[in-house]
Amino acid sequence: MIDVEIQNESTQTHEKVKFAVVPRIGEGVRLQDQNGFWASYDILDLWYQKAEYGDVWVPYLHVRKTAGEEDAVSPLAKREARDQGEVVPFTI
Numbered sequence: 001m002i003d004v005e006i007q008n009e010s011t012q013t014h015e016k017v018k019f020a021v022v023p024r025i026g027e028g029v030r031l032q033d034q035n036g037f038w039a040s041y042d043i044l045d046l047w048y049q050k051a052e053y054g055d056v057w058v059p060y061l062h063v064r065k066t067a068g069e070e071d072a073v074s075p076l077a078k079r080e081a082r083d084q085g086e087v088v089p090f091t092i
Contacts, residue, residue, distance in 0.1 A: 005058060006031070009044070010065040022046070022059045028066060040066040 001018040008015070011034060023029055025046050030038050045062035 003058065005060045007060065007062050008041070008064075009062065010041070023061065029061075029063065031063070039069045041069075042066050 001020065002022060003016055004019050004022060006015050006017055007013075008031070013034075017031070023043055023046075025043050027043050028040050029043065031041050033039050041063040042065075043061055043063055047060050048057040049060060050056070051058045
């Protein structure tokens with residue numbers, strides 16, 4: 001497994017993910033959003049930087065959420081739009 005540093009342009013975050021192979025520029029990857037849902041991201045840039053330990057080069061990816069994913073409405077937002085009234089919890 002290869003540790004890849006991912007810089008997410010859409011959420012302005014930085015994280016480390018393990019890949020079996022390093023994806024190429026122009027390919028898409030599925031990453032988990034901060035809300036817990038999976039979304040598609042386009043790879044904009046790929047570069048390597050020397051790691052702090054030993055003679056190892058770490059791949060870095062610069063990604064942005066795919067255009068169609070940004071327009072998609074989450075299931076929670078759809079439900080909130082449909083339910084205009086107060087929600088009463090289920091009780092026995």
